[in-house]
Amino acid sequence: MPDQNDLPRIYPGRERDVTRPVRDLRSELNAEQAAAATFGTGPLLIIAGAGTGKTRTLTYRVADLLQRGVPAERILLLTFTRRAAQEMLSRVERLVGSSGRHVHGGTFHATGHRLLRRFGPAAGVAGDFTIMDQGDAEDLMHLARAEHAGGAARLKRFPKKETLHHIYSRHVNTDMPIAELVGREYPLFTDHLVAIERIFGGYTERKATRNLVDYDDLLLFWLAMLDHAGLGAQVAGLYDHVLVDEYQDTNTLQARILHGMCRAHANLAVVGDDAQSVYSFRGASFRNILDFPRTFDGTTIITLEENYRSVQPILDVSNTVISRATERFTKNLWTKRMGGERPWLVAVQDEPQQTRFVVERILELHEQGMPLREMAVLFRAGYMSADLEVELTNRNIPYDKWGGLKFLEAAHVKDVLAFLRVLENPRDEVSWYRLLTLLPGIGEATARDLMGQLAARGWLLDDFGTLPAPPRAREAQRSLGTLLSRLQGAADGEGSVARDIARIRALYDDLLREKYDTPEPRLADLEQLQAIAGGYPSRGAFLAALALEPPQSTQDLGMGTEDDETDTLVLSTVHSAKGKEWNAVFLIWAVDGWFPLSRSIGNEEELEEERRLMYVAMTRARDHLAVTYPLNSYNSRRSADYSIDQLSRFLDREVRGQMERVVPTFEGLPESPPAPSAGMDLRALMRGRFGMGGGG
DNA sequence: TTTTGAAGTCTCTCC
DNA sequence: GACTTCAAAA
Numbered sequence: 001m002p003d004q005n006d007l008p009r010i011y012p013g014r015e016r017d018v019t020r021p022v023r024d025l026r027s028e029l030n031a032e033q034a035a036a037a038t039f040g041t042g043p044l045l046i047i048a049g050a051g052t053g054k055t056r057t058l059t060y061r062v063a064d065l066l067q068r069g070v071p072a073e074r075i076l077l078l079t080f081t082r083r084a085a086q087e088m089l090s091r092v093e094r095l096v097g098s099s100g101r102h103v104h105g106g107t108f109h110a111t112g113h114r115l116l117r118r119f120g121p122a123a124g125v126a127g128d129f130t131i132m133d134q135g136d137a138e139d140l141m142h143l144a145r146a147e148h149a150g151g152a153a154r155l156k157r158f159p160k161k162e163t164l165h166h167i168y169s170r171h172v173n174t175d176m177p178i179a180e181l182v183g184r185e186y187p188l189f190t191d192h193l194v195a196i197e198r199i200f201g202g203y204t205e206r207k208a209t210r211n212l213v214d215y216d217d218l219l220l221f222w223l224a225m226l227d228h229a230g231l232g233a234q235v236a237g238l239y240d241h242v243l244v245d246e247y248q249d250t251n252t253l254q255a256r257i258l259h260g261m262c263r264a265h266a267n268l269a270v271v272g273d274d275a276q277s278v279y280s281f282r283g284a285s286f287r288n289i290l291d292f293p294r295t296f297d298g299t300t301i302i303t304l305e306e307n308y309r310s311v312q313p314i315l316d317v318s319n320t321v322i323s324r325a326t327e328r329f330t331k332n333l334w335t336k337r338m339g340g341e342r343p344w345l346v347a348v349q350d351e352p353q354q355t356r357f358v359v360e361r362i363l364e365l366h367e368q369g370m371p372l373r374e375m376a377v378l379f380r381a382g383y384m385s386a387d388l389e390v391e392l393t394n395r396n397i398p399y400d401k402w403g404g405l406k407f408l409e410a411a412h413v414k415d416v417l418a419f420l421r422v423l424e425n426p427r428d429e430v431s432w433y434r435l436l437t438l439l440p441g442i443g444e445a446t447a448r449d450l451m452g453q454l455a456a457r458g459w460l461l462d463d464f465g466t467l468p469a470p471p472r473a474r475e476a477q478r479s480l481g482t483l484l485s486r487l488q489g490a491a492d493g494e495g496s497v498a499r500d501i502a503r504i505r506a507l508y509d510d511l512l513r514e515k516y517d518t519p520e521p522r523l524a525d526l527e528q529l530q531a532i533a534g535g536y537p538s539r540g541a542f543l544a545a546l547a548l549e550p551p552q553s554t555q556d557l558g559m560g561t562e563d564d565e566t567d568t569l570v571l572s573t574v575h576s577a578k579g580k581e582w583n584a585v586f587l588i589w590a591v592d593g594w595f596p597l598s599r600s601i602g603n604e605e606e607l608e609e610e611r612r613l614m615y616v617a618m619t620r621a622r623d624h625l626a627v628t629y630p631l632n633s634y635n636s637r638r639s640a641d642y643s644i645d646q647l648s649r650f651l652d653r654e655v656r657g658q659m660e661r662v663v664p665t666f667e668g669l670p671e672s673p674p675a676p677s678a679g680m681d682l683r684a685l686m687r688g689r690f691g692m693g694g695g696g
Numbered sequence: 697t698t699t700t701g702a703a704g705t706c707t708c709t710c711c
Numbered sequence: 712g713a714c715t716t717c718a719a720a721a
Contacts, residue, residue, distance in 0.1 A: 575709045
């Protein structure tokens, strides 16, 4: 591992090396950071703006605790993503040496999972439960809906499984009564409240009898364990210090868990920035961070405002954008990084030109010596990078995409995993449903009927082959039955999961080839899945890891290789980019309806969240920021039309005044389609703008 | 009654 | 471009 900070390792082992002086961590931080890092005991709230050294402060606090003699395994560090946890723990390790390795760190969900595996059996939760991801949970909700909706589901205006799951999850995470939630967010469905609650009851019941656990349950059971008469004290007694990153993205359920975990000592340090709260769809509320001092008596508040990341012009624009927020609590950021380039506001004609501008500017910066890994292209939603990805591939520019549609969400990958999951948990109804409907001649109704019979017989895998399937499905049923029985008997061990997948594919690949015209990319996905599986000792370990730590990007699938070695451009949704920084950032599709997304327009709260999201996007940049907006876009709804697009409403007159307007010319590149005659001369819109400046 | 094919309807963010 | 809904076919 590269020791970038070339810091001496003070703690080679668990014992402090008394021959070396204790490192003065204060000297490496500013006054506020140092106060936070070396703060003693009791609740601590650190309000930290973008780029103010939030991670650094938290990392140093962990190091300071270790230096003060707190055993590493008595420290719990909760982060929002697994990426953040890994990064912080490796920084701690660089700072204090290998003792940092024993700090417990991870996401709330991963930590809840670990505790549930360990303590669940004592609280009546079977230890071999299967974790459902969101898609699985929605599928189970679909089954519950089919059973419990009654006549209501036949109506047009009845919530879909995704909506039901969303309502359920919000209810669980925020404590808001279902009636209030539905009334507030889905007034259309208030007539169906009784049916909705009945479905939720059925969903919960199904989870229990099928030994399934959804993401929310990982938190719910954690809280339940804390409230448990026998276990509570044991679980709460695991840690002496709890630290939480991105506190503005926690919800009330998580706050209650923290309250329970720290009830004996109140040694809870949280870091957050209300201006970067962008996960309200998950039940998070930036009010949570405001309520912190009220929830935890005697809270000390420390505010970090000096930004070490961005040059002043980038900070100016970001500050102006966020200053329009109707409610905010942190102050403006400032920096000593004076000078620097003003952010570019780039008007392009259409998507192909936007793509071309981004690619050429990236190549230009790259030729000037900036590594690709120091640049990122950000966008509001995963699908918005499609055109760019094609072009990057054509030009052989390596990139790594974060966020957006994930590998594991692809139907064919889920299909193969369903085989493994049924083997691991024969009661896993969601996976049975997938497998059964895969067979010819078996649809939803027959699948439900067969599952009913399977349940009646006690979910024995070997019974599957004897079930009365329709004649068309007989042959496929027999081969599936044989396969499952055979795999069930196979032993775990080195490479066993990859071997299982190979056997599954012997059956499944043919189905795949029949189903799709071009099965090759999907077959390649399965190839990769098989390769990843090679690194796990058992099906259970593999499945749990996939649910909680999904490969974050297409590159991550390349297995354990350190990404630092390869120079790769990052494409990312703004959400996935949070907490990261790059030398040059391109924000594409800064168009009203795209950013902010049109569905948020008209809803004040959602619009505010979009604004914060824009702020997050801009503050990722250190030296260069370019915001691009196509003047017109191909509108798929009315495919013959181009629409004239508006620049994002967040880039108002004052913001634009702080930016450098740029219109790329693309001389000698005639492939670009001419502007369509939409009744308006688009070039007229561009008139009065500056030429492409600053470029070299 | 159940499955399948075709037209129609949206399209997000993450553990 | 993926998924739901509707209508016809088995």
